[in-house]
Amino acid sequence: MSRKVEILVGLFMVLVICSVLFLCFRVTDPTSFSSQSSYRVYAVFDNIGGLKVRSPIKIGGVVIGRVADISLKSSDNDVYKPYVTLSLDSQYDKIPSSSALSIKTSGLLGEQFIDVNFGMDQDMIADIDALDSDNATNNTKSATPAYFKEGFVVNNTKPAMVIEDLIGQFLYSSNHSSDKNKSTDDNQQENNNNNQNKE
Amino acid sequence: MLNLLARMGRWGINLLAMLGRSGVMLFSALVGRPQFKKQFPLLVKQFYFVGVQSLTIIIVSGLFIGMVLALQGYFILTTFSAEASLGMMVALALLRELAPVVTGLLFAGRAGSALTAEIGLMKATEQLSSMEMMAVDPLRRIIAPRFWAGFFCMPFLTAIFVSVGILGGALVGVDWKGIDAGFFWSSIQSNVDWWHDLGNCFVKSFAFAIATSWIALFNGYDCVPTSEGISKATTSTVVYSSLVILGLDFILTALMFSH
Numbered sequence: 001m002s003r004k005v006e007i008l009v010g011l012f013m014v015l016v017i018c019s020v021l022f023l024c025f026r027v028t029d030p031t032s033f034s035s036q037s038s039y040r041v042y043a044v045f046d047n048i049g050g051l052k053v054r055s056p057i058k059i060g061g062v063v064i065g066r067v068a069d070i071s072l073k074s075s076d077n078d079v080y081k082p083y084v085t086l087s088l089d090s091q092y093d094k095i096p097s098s099s100a101l102s103i104k105t106s107g108l109l110g111e112q113f114i115d116v117n118f119g120m121d122q123d124m125i126a127d128i129d130a131l132d133s134d135n136a137t138n139n140t141k142s143a144t145p146a147y148f149k150e151g152f153v154v155n156n157t158k159p160a161m162v163i164e165d166l167i168g169q170f171l172y173s174s175n176h177s178s179d180k181n182k183s184t185d186d187n188q189q190e191n192n193n194n195n196q197n198k199e
Numbered sequence: 200m201l202n203l204l205a206r207m208g209r210w211g212i213n214l215l216a217m218l219g220r221s222g223v224m225l226f227s228a229l230v231g232r233p234q235f236k237k238q239f240p241l242l243v244k245q246f247y248f249v250g251v252q253s254l255t256i257i258i259v260s261g262l263f264i265g266m267v268l269a270l271q272g273y274f275i276l277t278t279f280s281a282e283a284s285l286g287m288m289v290a291l292a293l294l295r296e297l298a299p300v301v302t303g304l305l306f307a308g309r310a311g312s313a314l315t316a317e318i319g320l321m322k323a324t325e326q327l328s329s330m331e332m333m334a335v336d337p338l339r340r341i342i343a344p345r346f347w348a349g350f351f352c353m354p355f356l357t358a359i360f361v362s363v364g365i366l367g368g369a370l371v372g373v374d375w376k377g378i379d380a381g382f383f384w385s386s387i388q389s390n391v392d393w394w395h396d397l398g399n400c401f402v403k404s405f406a407f408a409i410a411t412s413w414i415a416l417f418n419g420y421d422c423v424p425t426s427e428g429i430s431k432a433t434t435s436t437v438v439y440s441s442l443v444i445l446g447l448d449f450i451l452t453a454l455m456f457s458h
């Protein structure tokens with residue numbers, strides 16, 4: 001009896017360990033809890049729409065990091081603006097500092113993410129500057145680093161497209177034009193009717 | 200009028216006395232010098248009764264709940280042509296709510312009632328008092344191993360329940376309804392959070408395990424030692440455990456997922 005009980009309890013424990021391993025490695029993403037080294041970049045947006053903490057940051061559809069924190073900060077002349085902390089994977093450390101960030105939606109109703117539009121490399125800018133050497137832009141260039149790095153603040157951002165605003169604008173503009181068309185159409189129809197009556 | 204007041208007072212005093220007795224019982228059963236050599240075989244035996252013998256009902260109900268969840272989810276999600284996220288729906292529903300709660304209810308019905316009946320019969324046949332006569336503490340020898348077995352077995356059974364449920368969901372979604380296996384598993388992996396979903400699942404099931412085993416053991420230990428008293432105690436174990444599990448579940452969910 002006792003031996004059989006011990007064997008069965010052993011089998012039970014093996015089953016439990018199997019299912020915990022299954023939960024850890026098949027159900028959750030095993031790479032998510034091996035914390036990879038990352039660096040933080042900050043970005044100021046006008047409107048973040050439905051962006052959330054842990055939303056992905058993508059370059060060409062490939063996830064390179066996640067949003068770490070969202071807060072409101074008065075950046076310049078006391079205007080509160082959404083201040084987003086991005087945590088980027090440190091293996092992607094060659095993102096030109098002139099890159100633009102824009103908030104996009106995956107699909108029509110999908111989640112929102114930050115898309116990084118590659119900017120020009122600093123070397124290319126230097127080449128262009130060398131071509132027209134009259135420009136005095138060299139002074140500003142030295143102040144900004146060549147690539148995104150820890151603590152860099154991105155100001156080159158595009159706000160999220162809010163669908164309600166877009167629909168509102170569309171309706172507003174289409175109402176104006178269609179009203180005019182309608183009134184002219186009505187006039188023409190009345191004219192036609194009058195003419196037909198006369199005939 | 201005064202009679203009514205007195206009855207209410209008596210009820211309140213009884214309730215408080217019962218809570219106190221149950222606390223004292225659990226405290227004196229669990230707190231003490233550990234004697235691993237003596238207690239480990241008892242624990243293994245209780246693991247067999249509480250854990251291994253509940254395995255069939257847990258696996259079968261986990262499989263069917265996962266399958267039915269996948270089937271219902273498939274019918275709803277196809278109307279939005281979003282069946283690729285079926286895996287996520289099944290996994291999150293199981294992890295966050297169904298697995299801890301259903302395992303708790305089944306555990307209360309299968310193991311909790313058995314524990315109550317066993318201890319109640321021990322009390323009715325005066326095995327507990329004869330143990331005291333032999334200078335063996337019945338709380339340490341009878342109650343403690345059963346409590347620890349319940350405390351550890353229920354989260355273990357919950358893990359098995361979730362795994363079997365997700366596999367059942369995959370069986371219906373992937374093999375029967377023809378959702379792409381890659382979509383199914385990747386939607387699970389990208390949406391199940393390591394701590395927020397999996398961790399909270401186990402926090403819940405540990406809480407339910409404490410509540411269920413405590414209620415079951417106390418009802419057995421405190422029952423009126425007659426055959427009628429044992430049947431009453433068994434019934435109230437199942438009823439109170441279920442109510443406490445559902446109430447605790449709401450509170451824990453509100454604490455965990457409200458932000």
